[in-house]
Amino acid sequence: MKRFCLTLDLIDDPESIRIYEQHHAPGAAWPEVTQHDIDCGVLNIEIFRTGNRMFMILETEDDFTFEKKAEMDAANPIIAKWEALMWGFQQPIPWAKPGEKWVLMERIFKSGL
Template identity: 55%
Template sequence: MKTQRFCLSCDLKDNPKLIEEYKEYHAAGNAWPEITKSIKDAGIIDMQIYLTGNRMFMIMEVDETFDPEKKAKMDADNPKVQEWEQLMWKYQQGLPWAKDGEKWIMMEKVFQL
């Protein structure tokens, strides 16, 4: 099976209390099961989120069935995902260069060893 990696970035609101709440939602076993199911159903094999200050980095390993546009449509059509996204927007904010309402932005790979 051929896999591919995607890296994305998003900011949290620079508020220590909100950042701790966000981390708690994402602690092992705390993400809603409907959310983890939707991630796996989209062809995402592994997803990790790292945090420094209020900047987050997401690394996704995906299989050959993954399509970002298909995933966006699946998310838009899933009421539970929309509920989660609305809740997470309490904690998240777009990067300074993001378009209005844009959260996670694809990162450009600039180096590989």
């Protein structure tokens, strides 16, 4: 299993954040989207929020790559619709590359076994 940590900001508006969280409440995510993630090799996703900053932990199969997922995303019109909807609530972090949404984080510390 691989683990990736990513970050993204939401538009800093309480009502917008509330609606975004409703889309991610238990059972609210589109089933086609969650199945697509599974088909791409994603085993688990957790998203945390403080203020308008989000942090995502993505656990995947060993052969998962972001390139392969991007290809599969591009071929799926439901994913395009979901991403367009979500982009209405999201904004890139200041150091994101043009067009980049979720930014991969670098681990700088690990403790324990």
